[in-house]
Amino acid sequence: MLILGIESSCDDTAAAVLEDNVILSNVLTSQDQIHTKFGGVVPELASRKHLQAIHPMVVAALSEAGKQLADIQLIAATRGPGLIGSLLVGYSYSKALSYVSKIPFVGVDHMAGHILSIFLSRNKPSFPYIALIVSGGTSAIYLATSYNDFQLLGRTRDDAAGEAFDKIAKLLGLPYPGGPQVARMAANGDPQTIHFPRAWLDANSLDFSFSGVKTAVLNHVNRCRQQEIPPNIEDICASFQEAVAEVLVEKTISAARQNHINTIVVGGGVSANLRLRDLFAARCATEDLLFYAPEPIYCTDNAAMIALSGYHTYNHSGPISLDEDVYSRSQLG
Numbered sequence: 304m305l306i307l308g309i310e311s312s313c314d315d316t317a318a319a320v321l322e323d324n325v326i327l328s329n330v331l332t333s334q335d336q337i338h339t340k341f342g343g344v345v346p347e348l349a350s351r352k353h354l355q356a357i358h359p360m361v362v363a364a365l366s367e368a369g370k371q372l373a374d375i376q377l378i379a380a381t382r383g384p385g386l387i388g389s390l391l392v393g394y395s396y397s398k399a400l401s402y403v404s405k406i407p408f409v410g411v412d413h414m415a416g417h418i419l420s421i422f423l424s425r426n427k428p429s430f431p432y433i434a435l436i437v438s439g440g441t442s443a444i445y446l447a448t449s450y451n452d453f454q455l456l457g458r459t460r461d462d463a464a465g466e467a468f469d470k471i472a473k474l475l476g477l478p479y480p481g482g483p484q485v486a487r488m489a490a491n492g493d494p495q496t497i498h499f500p501r502a503w504l505d506a507n508s509l510d511f512s513f514s515g516v517k518t519a520v521l522n523h524v525n526r527c528r529q530q531e532i533p534p535n536i537e538d539i540c541a542s543f544q545e546a547v548a549e550v551l552v553e554k555t556i557s558a559a560r561q562n563h564i565n566t567i568v569v570g571g572g573v574s575a576n577l578r579l580r581d582l583f584a585a586r587c588a589t590e591d592l593l594f595y596a597p598e599p600i601y602c603t604d605n606a607a608m609i610a611l612s613g614y615h616t617y618n619h620s621g622p623i624s625l626d627e628d629v630y631s632r633s634q635l636g
């Protein structure tokens with residue numbers, strides 16, 4: 304089956320064509336340059352830019368795949384979670400395309416896309432697995448038992464991990480999106496110099512909280528400034544990254560142990576972080592767990608994962624009504 308996937312949940316406009324689970328094209332235009340001067344995504348600007356980009360992206364995806372719209376057998380678009388204005392652009396465009404071209408349509412939960420993005424990579428896991436999804440909008444742990452069954456085991460009680468990276472970057476004067484910048488600085492820093500707190504929460508809790516570590520970094524920077532000592536940005540980034548990575552890794556391993564699962568999969572923009580991947584690989588090796596991470600281009604937002612997830616949603620439950628609307632919070636249980 305030929306599937307056209309469309310993604311516009313935040314600040315990337317993306318389109319992809321898949322033949323079942325094989326990628327024929329996967330294109331994306333990022334709005335980073337527009338939002339960087341504001342230190343974060345401006346929703347109104349994001350929607351306007353999606354409007355300009357959505358049609359050219361679909362044309363590019365079809366052309367790169369060597370296909371016409373008439374060849375497409377299913378259209379899949381991100382329905383939520385995300386910024387409502389951004390989602391509405393991609394979702395309404397896709398519904399209109401489905402209506403005029405009489406191609407079946409499915410709405411896809413963005414989180415399901417991240418949970419399944421590992422199947423776009425060369426090394427594919429078997430079900431069941433524990434999925435840690437860490438992005439700018441959310442941080443959550445799921446038990447995935449099939450392409451369509453995901454059980455939420457834990458989620459952040461405040462900031463998402465990516466949001467914490469972005470806010471720390473802003474505080475330190477690094478450009479948006481902050482995650483890759485913090486990671487770049489951290490590569491030259493010593494993670495042992497500053498001990499930032501790890502929020503383990505209640506015993507056995509699989510929830511996260513990143514607001515404490517964010518405040519601890521702010522307090523550290525303020526203390527340095529009061530004492531007129533220039534803050535060591537590289538050490539701060541390395542110590543912050545270590546605190547976040549340690550909690551993400553240990554809670555995900557705990558989820559695997561609590562549910563008697565031997566496979567861990569990561570997804571979402573923060574899972575592109577090399578220190579996080581290294582720590583996972585090392586801890587999973589000692590714990591005798593299998594660890595899978597998608598290639599970095601499939602960690603961040605992309606339309607290939609939406610097309611893939613749409614394909615499985617369609618095979619499982621058929622098309623969705625064009626009357627259905629977008630939503631801002633994930634509907635995965």
Ligand code: KG4
Nearest residue numbers: 438439440465480482483572573576603604
């Ligand atoms: O999944 P994604 O592309 O978009 C959504 O939020 O849905 O994730 C973007 C987030 C941003 O917060 C960005 O700073 C973070 O992922 N990120 C990283 C890295 N690359 C992207 N965070 C830490 N280390 C990275 N290498």
